[in-house]
Amino acid sequence: MTRRIAFLASGTDDSSSALQALEAAHGRCKPEEADILVALGGDGFMLQTLHRHGALGKPVFGMKLGTVGFLMNHYRADDLLERLERAEPAVLRPLAMEAQTESGATVHSLAYNEVSLLRQTRQAAHLRIDLNGQPRLDELICDGVMVATPAGSTAYNFSASGPILPLGANVVALTPIAPFRPRRWRGAVLKAGTEVRFKVLDPYKRPVSATADSHEVRDVVEVAIREATDRTVTLLFDPEHNLEERILSEQFVA
Template sequence: MSPSPRIAFLASPAPEAQQALETLTALHGRHAPDEAEVLCALGGDGFMLHTLHRHGSQGKPVYGMKLGTVGFLMNQYRADGLLERIANAEPAKLRPLEMHALTESGATIASLAYNEVSLLRQTRQAAHLRIDLNGQTRLDELICDGVLTATPAGSTAYNFSAHGPILPLGSHTIALTPIAPFRPRRWRGAILRADTEVRFQVLDPYKRPVSVTADSHEVRDVLEVTIRESQDRTVTLLFDPEHNLEERILSEQFVV
């Protein structure tokens, strides 16, 4: 990367992010994402995920600054010293999950998830699910509000709120976590190798409909969902050395 890289600034609609966009483009110029060397996302974690989904296929590093509610994937916002911060930033490579969902209409819908893929009941009726790992049934029936599969980067988000484990970055694992399980009562989920193929079969889709969400992309009335780690897609996030992602994930395990 050059000492003065071309930066594409992308901002959420929040007033603070829009103000920062004006300030930073006045200092560093305005470049389109496909012309830039670095993408700079201004907002919260939701906007960072939006940026990764929209521009991640370009393979360009993303440096985020927090101008939103949640900023686990972001650096602190400062208008000064941005070039030096980017030059000294530590990279964190993330590999998303690939989700393929078969719906009642017969359509197969694919999406990526950098945080998690979650299956949730659509009505007051609990979901009835079967779980297969690499083609072998591991749980004949899970009765629950839902279940999710999370990446290490996403393990501190919805997964942790559902009492799932926090996974170290670079551990090559994913978390399988039930949401309000009724049966089996004592099953608390599993930590799986990242290359595991996870398949959920909806056992009673008409009486107990289920939706699936890959980050923010929702698909309703699913019959079957298959999840595996992507083999050909990675994104690189840049973090200030004093607040790198690996340290943040470790620190989350000691918050009381």
């Protein structure tokens, strides 16, 4: 079966060279007209591709030509069509963030990895956490806190001592970053449909920013996070190196 492929490159020398070679072999196609998107770069470029083209609903096959490639397959150009035919899908549902700022603005964004709140100054953030409208933690004093998806749980979340979540487990991780009080609170694993709401308790003296993947909003006073109900994306992986196996393997790395 003939597939229309749109090749997208991160702009590095390696990815640009690969783009030229692949388009010479398979033709050039716009993302809107393609059956499959092939992203050439690292994980950062994959996230950029999902944010830019995720609404098209086209499956994305990534090939690593960047620094980090957890969401990517190995780069090989000679057997691409066969790999696409054999590729296994991983369906991801992003987080939807709604942030209210000190100026009264409301900012919406999506996150395929995590939404994180971080202190903007040398002073620790003071936050309240509500789950589904019910107060759960009256005051968290910390450098920050995040909500991570299973696909993102091996990234920043894991570096902050959060749990690695199995793909398809229908849960998210709520993980503090350098918590000071309560000192022993290590976070929680929540059902994916839970609404997590953070209230900044002292936004003027202790300002906080919110970041959905790479989209930062500064001087937030309240942030609500929930699983997006109207958006999914499909990533394609080589069968021998699929995303579920990668997430599992990360739990056994010393």
